[in-house]
Amino acid sequence: METSSQTLPHTSPTDSTPTKKSLEVADIVVLVLYFVFVMAVGLWSMWRTKRSTVKGYFLAGKSMVWWPVGASLFSSNVGSGHFIGLAGSGAASGIAVTAYEWNGLFCVLLLAWLFLPIYLSAGVTTMPEYLRKRFGGKRIQIYLAVLYLFIYIFTKISVDIYAGALFIQQALQWDLYVAVIGLLAVTAVYTVAGGLAAVIYTDTLQTIIMIIGALILMVFSFIKIGGLGQLEAKYFAAIPSNRIMNSSCGLPREDAFHIFRDPVHSDLPWPGVLVGMTIPSIWYWCTDQVIVQRSLSAKNLSHAKGGSLLASFLKVLPFFMMVLPGMISRILFTDEVACGSPKACTSICKNPSGCSDIAYPKLVIELLPTGLRGLMMSVMIAALMSSLTSIFNSASTIFTMDLWRHIRPRSTEFELMIVGRAFVLVLVVVSILWIPLVQASQGGQLFIYIQSISSYLQPPVAVVFIAGCFWKRTNEKGAFWGLTIGLVVGVIRMVLDFIYAAPQCDQPDTRPGVVRYVHYLYLSMILALLTIIVVVAVSLWTEPPPKEMVSRLTWFTRWDEAESGLEVTTPDNTSHKSDSVVENNTDKAHSMKNNADMEHSVSSEEIIGSSTEDVSCVARLKKAILWLCGMERKEAREEQAPAVPLESPKVLFYERPLVTHILNASLILCMSVGIFLWGFYG
Numbered sequence: 001m002e003t004s005s006q007t008l009p010h011t012s013p014t015d016s017t018p019t020k021k022s023l024e025v026a027d028i029v030v031l032v033l034y035f036v037f038v039m040a041v042g043l044w045s046m047w048r049t050k051r052s053t054v055k056g057y058f059l060a061g062k063s064m065v066w067w068p069v070g071a072s073l074f075s076s077n078v079g080s081g082h083f084i085g086l087a088g089s090g091a092a093s094g095i096a097v098t099a100y101e102w103n104g105l106f107c108v109l110l111l112a113w114l115f116l117p118i119y120l121s122a123g124v125t126t127m128p129e130y131l132r133k134r135f136g137g138k139r140i141q142i143y144l145a146v147l148y149l150f151i152y153i154f155t156k157i158s159v160d161i162y163a164g165a166l167f168i169q170q171a172l173q174w175d176l177y178v179a180v181i182g183l184l185a186v187t188a189v190y191t192v193a194g195g196l197a198a199v200i201y202t203d204t205l206q207t208i209i210m211i212i213g214a215l216i217l218m219v220f221s222f223i224k225i226g227g228l229g230q231l232e233a234k235y236f237a238a239i240p241s242n243r244i245m246n247s248s249c250g251l252p253r254e255d256a257f258h259i260f261r262d263p264v265h266s267d268l269p270w271p272g273v274l275v276g277m278t279i280p281s282i283w284y285w286c287t288d289q290v291i292v293q294r295s296l297s298a299k300n301l302s303h304a305k306g307g308s309l310l311a312s313f314l315k316v317l318p319f320f321m322m323v324l325p326g327m328i329s330r331i332l333f334t335d336e337v338a339c340g341s342p343k344a345c346t347s348i349c350k351n352p353s354g355c356s357d358i359a360y361p362k363l364v365i366e367l368l369p370t371g372l373r374g375l376m377m378s379v380m381i382a383a384l385m386s387s388l389t390s391i392f393n394s395a396s397t398i399f400t401m402d403l404w405r406h407i408r409p410r411s412t413e414f415e416l417m418i419v420g421r422a423f424v425l426v427l428v429v430v431s432i433l434w435i436p437l438v439q440a441s442q443g444g445q446l447f448i449y450i451q452s453i454s455s456y457l458q459p460p461v462a463v464v465f466i467a468g469c470f471w472k473r474t475n476e477k478g479a480f481w482g483l484t485i486g487l488v489v490g491v492i493r494m495v496l497d498f499i500y501a502a503p504q505c506d507q508p509d510t511r512p513g514v515v516r517y518v519h520y521l522y523l524s525m526i527l528a529l530l531t532i533i534v535v536v537a538v539s540l541w542t543e544p545p546p547k548e549m550v551s552r553l554t555w556f557t558r559w560d561e562a563e564s565g566l567e568v569t570t571p572d573n574t575s576h577k578s579d580s581v582v583e584n585n586t587d588k589a590h591s592m593k594n595n596a597d598m599e600h601s602v603s604s605e606e607i608i609g610s611s612t613e614d615v616s617c618v619a620r621l622k623k624a625i626l627w628l629c630g631m632e633r634k635e636a637r638e639e640q641a642p643a644v645p646l647e648s649p650k651v652l653f654y655e656r657p658l659v660t661h662i663l664n665a666s667l668i669l670c671m672s673v674g675i676f677l678w679g680f681y682g
Contacts, residue, residue, distance in 0.1 A: 243340025
């Protein structure tokens with residue numbers, strides 16, 4: 001049998017420190033061109049939509065066509081955590097982690113065909129806003145808004161930053177904080193200035209860069225090991241020389257090339273993969289603000305469906321771009337990537353749980369020639385920036401529309417725009433401060449860490465959304481108590497996981513049975529079942545929801561016409577209200593104008609005697625800041641942010657017959673591809 005040491009350029013822990021290779025001129029040129037392109041696209045997109053309105057900033061003016069929507073869905077999902085995490089899990093345990101990607105292939109289609117029509121009919125901007133309309137009151141909306149921000153800040157943002165920083169450290173030995181602060185600064189500029197439109201267009205560019213770069217590395221990897229036919233034999237022979245004998249440390253799994261694994265003793269049991277994995281996936285693809293916000297930005301339902309189809313087809317690629325290269329990295333760098341003892345792993349990557357997360361960076365810095373190494377640096381930076389911009393924009397949307405509006409219900413649109421942009425800067429600061437905690441807490445497989453946390457927090461939310469969308473009898477009390485009880489149980493299990501950490505490969509497992517034997521995917525199923533029981537029981541025992549909390553807010557009522565008392569959109573996209581309301585608004589406008597004139601005169605009196613040059617500098621600075629944010633025309637008139645008008649379902653759901661046939665045929669083709677892949681690799 002071929003030994004792994006024959007294929008290793010580095011075989012000892014002392015020699016496995018990050019490579020001393022540095023970027024050459026060609027690599028630096030590629031990186032500079034990447035940043036120039038990203039900034040150019042970001043600045044260009046700033047003029048594509050009206051950035052000075054809530055709709056323009058948070059929903060890109062609802063003007064996006066299908067291909068940038070689909071590209072943004074994909075790149076928002078595939079961040080640097082995917083490159084590091086999927087490749088690391090592939091190196092550690094084989095192809096089973098691909099189930100998360102191919103599960104998402106189906107769930108993103110559920111979003112466009114089942115959930116999105118309900119959100120469009122409801123006329124919402126955020127997911128907590130939908131729950132407020134559906135169930136009434138404020139507690140569920142505030143509850144979900146805080147939970148979403150918690151998930152974004154402490155899992156998504158922190159994990160992506162950690163993964164990007166890990167790659168930068170492995171590749172360049174740059175100072176961690178200098179690199180991350182620089183990336184976040186560039187990211188924040190076009191997120192703050194351009195809003196969702198800038199994020200989506202730069203995501204499109206970064207999707208192209210990610211796919212091209214990752215496919216090039218995949219080709220180099222397969223050439224290095226002699227092709228796809230050699231992968232299986234060499235993977236099972238990739239046993240590290242530094243492993244602890246008579247233990248499982250460093251040994252490849254016997255079921256490494258199967259997705260469906262033993263339901264009791266495996267790392268990803270097949271019932272959990274089919275059911276327990278699907279529930280958090282529905283939360284992510286059908287109810288998460290980051291994803292849904294991109295679909296809501298589409299100009300109509302047909303383009304939203306086309307974007308979901310594009311994203312669904314692209315979800316096939318991570319198996320080939322990340323998982324298989326991660327397995328190849330184990331073959332080529334066995335002693336480092338598959339280190340066989342906690343002591344060896346600590347010396348290699350400072351993590352006694354394992355070093356599989358360095359699998360992808362090792363491939364990049366060891367296999368690629370000059371120039372292409374710079375391209376892959378751009379790919380990883382693109383993955384980091386695309387996911388961060390998406391989260392920043394969506395988190396600021398939730399904070400502004402769900403929390404700030406609750407604190408200040410009479411907020412002007414100008415105020416909302418300022419708050420939304422300022423919150424992005426707050427997220428940047430929090431992200432930087434959170435980096436040391438992520439480094440200290442993250443385990444051996446980053447992607448599995450992400451999914452386990454998701455399985456503890458997301459199933460109750462997914463069940464509440466499903467019940468609200470597809471069961472008219474669901475009421476606020478049922479949703480609230482189902483959500484609360486489910487989350488309490490999930491948080492308890494999450495805390496137990498942190499208290500009773502998984503043992504190292506050479507140690508006995510002394511964890512309590514509820515932690516040791518109840519897999520996190522099985523817990524996802526338990527949480528979903530518990531939540532739906534509470535939702536159904538409480539809803540049936542209490543009063544049914546009133547008509548206004550059901551009309552246009554469920555699958556079965558999405559075709560309802562707007563009530564006469566609600567705003568209705570006319571062909572010129574203006575919202576008509578009663579004459580008295582118009583008169584009141586007119587009076588308010590005159591009053592605000594008079595106040596503004598008075599303030600202007602007072603300001604003029606105060607500056608008498610001061611330097612005209614100082615006033616001019618302040619005015620220019622203020623004008624420049626407002627111009628950067630696209631708000632120079634909004635600053636003068638402080639109008640209260642208008643409510644989102646309700647369009648007729650006939651307008652919202654209209655699709656040309658030919659387009660409908662093409663979309664449905666593509667849906668069948670995409671699902672057939674997914675079913676084939678599941679069956680072939682199952």
